[in-house]
Amino acid sequence: MTSTDTADDDTEPTGGDAEPTTLTFMCVRNAGRSQMATAFAERERAERGLEDAVEIVTGGTAPADEVHDVVVEALAEVGLDVNGRTPRHVSETTLAASDFVATMGCSTLELPGVDTDDWDLDDPGERPIEEVREIRDEIERRVVAVFDERFGKQ
Secondary structure, eight states: OOTTOOTTOOOOOOSSSSOOEEEEEEESSSSSHHHHHHHHHHHHHHHTTOTTTEEEEEEESSOOSSOOHHHHHHHHTTTOOOTTOOOOBOOHHHHHTOSEEEEOSSOOOOOTTOEEEEOOOOOOTTSOHHHHHHHHHHHHHHHHHHHHHHHOOO
16 A cells, blocks of 8 residues: 555555455545544554555545645644645545545535544644644544554554
8 A cells, every 4th residue: 555545546455365444534625634634544554564454545525726735734743744645536436435434524424334433623724833733633643543443552
């Protein structure tokens, strides 16, 4: 898996015989909260050695042109680089094929057979960096909790 798995990537994972667990992080514009969640999920996947066991997908229903600058800045402060990433569209098919979907406060999504959770987080796009740091830290906490719940505490 690469660090830029996206909703529109049709490649098959490589490695073991078991299907990977697909974790999807989405919001409307895929320019802030879902990008932060994806960056933290990629870090957790790598730190736990789950590259072949976890597929990470991110996308939005109406993607923006670029990731919010303040999000790039806030993630850089904690050593995560999302500079140059492009928001992507996420399809209903991709969502339905996921094992877990986290929406960021902009959905009442219900998918049969898919574990969904709406994190109800403020959009960081037009907020000052001090507020974005708080949103970032809450997203990190939630992503670590998802990994702990699904793959055991590290």
